[in-house]
Amino acid sequence: MRHSIDLSAGLCSYLWMDDLAEQHDLFSPRFKANPFPRYAEMREQEPVYCHHAPYGAQIWYITRYDDVMAVLKDNVRFAKDPEGVKDKPAEARKGSRSIYKMINRNMLFADPPDHTRLRKLVNQAFTPRRVERLAPRIEAITHELLDQVEVKGEFDLIGDFAFPLPVTVIMEMLGIPAAEQQDMYEWTKAIISPGRHGITLKERKQNIRLFVDYLRGMFALRGREPQDDLITALVQAEDDAGDKLNESELSSMVALLFVTGHETVVNQIGNGVLALLQHPEQLALLKTRSELLDRAVEELLRYDGPVETSTTRWARLDMVWNGREIKRGDVIRVVMSSANRDGAVFDRPDELDLLRDDAQHHVAFGRGIHYCLGAPLARLEGKIALRVLFERFPDLRLDGDVTDLEWHTGVIFRGLKALPLVF
Numbered sequence: 106m107r108h109s110i111d112l113s114a115g116l117c118s119y120l121w122m123d124d125l126a127e128q129h130d131l132f133s134p135r136f137k138a139n140p141f142p143r144y145a146e147m148r149e150q151e152p153v154y155c156h157h158a159p160y161g162a163q164i165w166y167i168t169r170y171d172d173v174m175a176v177l178k179d180n181v182r183f184a185k186d187p188e189g190v191k192d193k194p195a196e197a198r199k200g201s202r203s204i205y206k207m208i209n210r211n212m213l214f215a216d217p218p219d220h221t222r223l224r225k226l227v228n229q230a231f232t233p234r235r236v237e238r239l240a241p242r243i244e245a246i247t248h249e250l251l252d253q254v255e256v257k258g259e260f261d262l263i264g265d266f267a268f269p270l271p272v273t274v275i276m277e278m279l280g281i282p283a284a285e286q287q288d289m290y291e292w293t294k295a296i297i298s299p300g301r302h303g304i305t306l307k308e309r310k311q312n313i314r315l316f317v318d319y320l321r322g323m324f325a326l327r328g329r330e331p332q333d334d335l336i337t338a339l340v341q342a343e344d345d346a347g348d349k350l351n352e353s354e355l356s357s358m359v360a361l362l363f364v365t366g367h368e369t370v371v372n373q374i375g376n377g378v379l380a381l382l383q384h385p386e387q388l389a390l391l392k393t394r395s396e397l398l399d400r401a402v403e404e405l406l407r408y409d410g411p412v413e414t415s416t417t418r419w420a421r422l423d424m425v426w427n428g429r430e431i432k433r434g435d436v437i438r439v440v441m442s443s444a445n446r447d448g449a450v451f452d453r454p455d456e457l458d459l460l461r462d463d464a465q466h467h468v469a470f471g472r473g474i475h476y477c478l479g480a481p482l483a484r485l486e487g488k489i490a491l492r493v494l495f496e497r498f499p500d501l502r503l504d505g506d507v508t509d510l511e512w513h514t515g516v517i518f519r520g521l522k523a524l525p526l527v528f
């Protein structure tokens with residue numbers, strides 16, 4: 106591999122002369138179809154890699170496991186909230202006065218002490234007990250969805266199963282009544298994946314307003330008439346000093362749970378099923394030894410997890426890392442999908458092996474203070490989905506060639522647009 110250093114072009118100028126075009130390729134369909142060889146090169150040759158986005162921005166990608174861990178655990182050098190690190194763009198200032206502030210005040214983009222306060226309050230509501238209690242209902246929803254596809258003989262795993270499962274689960278967990286779930290689902294499309302549904306900016310704003318108005322009514326109702334659901338628990342959450350979530354924090358928290366609660370799980374199931382179908386010997390092992398299910402969920406998250414890169418972090422100060430000069434205010438992303446294939450930590454990293462002993466070291470759920478709140482729920486949904494799916498359809502197979510599958514080209518999530526299956 107030949108490199109050259111172009112000093113005239115600034116710090117982020119270490120160019121890959123062989124294939125310069127590749128440098129802007131991190132989100133292309135070709136890259137997304139199999140990003141792992143490229144990540145292996147980056148770990149080896151350029152572990153702190155500067156991506157020049159086509160719109161002019163510079164983004165640092167961190168690909169080695171140890172470096173990924175270091176960033177995720179370091180809230181002193183790396184911030185989630187750009188305020189105070191960088192002059193806020195006019196766009197963002199406008200945004201903070203608009204309807205968006207009702208869905209954007211969330212802990213994923215907050216630093217301590219705000220993050221500490223929000224996480225403490227949500228921890229009171231989103232408890233392991235509440236998640237465990239969901240198991241029978243998740244199993245029932247799984248069966249209901251598979252009943253609908255059984256009559257067809259073929260289906261799209263993503264659209265018919267992996268997408269509706271976590272959406273229904275999070276709606277029920279929050280306590281959205283069945284009759285109102287369809288409306289809620291329509292409004293949340295504007296928050297979760299407006300691009301996927303071809304939603305215009307105007308429609309997006311309208312839907313967010315409807316979503317927020319609905320939730321306002323719901324918070325008031327649950328305040329007056331508490332139920333055994335997550336919205337009630339969030340409304341009631343209170344710390345020792347009597348501090349509670351205000352209205353915009355409540356609606357932002359619900360919006361965050363919708364986004365994180367299913368863009369992830371849909372792809373956890375999709376990527377996991379695809380990996381098993383591509384490794385029939387591993388699938389056969391899982392079918393004969395159901396006690397491997399927990400390990401299978403961890404190994405599939407390591408092998409091809411749904412969160413490819415973290416959300417944005419901002420450098421709070423100038424620093425030199427692996428010879429690269431990162432400036433205060435620079436954008437940093439860590440690549441979970443790369444760290445999880447790092448040979449310095451995982452034996453035979455590119456092999457799917459349900460029996461391996463090191464899978465639990467994966468960083469699919471992140472690390473540090475932003476470690477995934479929903480990890481227990483995701484593990485439970487993943488376990489139930491895989492078990493029931495292969496119990497009911499033991500001869501499930503891909504309908505078509507794996508090279509025809511299309512992957513989403515977004516920044517954070519890694520997942521298929523569709524996964525056609527026959528049985």
Ligand code: HEM
Nearest residue numbers: 212213365366369373415416469470471475477478479483
């Ligand atoms: C396999 C499925 C999932 C994966 C791989 C995953 C992964 C992650 C990762 C990597 C982060 C940290 C991001 C960062 O530091 O930039 C995160 C945070 C978070 N996740 Fe998940 N997630 C999954 C499912 C869920 C579910 C089901 C929920 C809830 C319903 C959830 C709720 C959250 C929340 C609220 C945060 C923010 C935590 C904080 O900022 O303190 N996630 N998740």
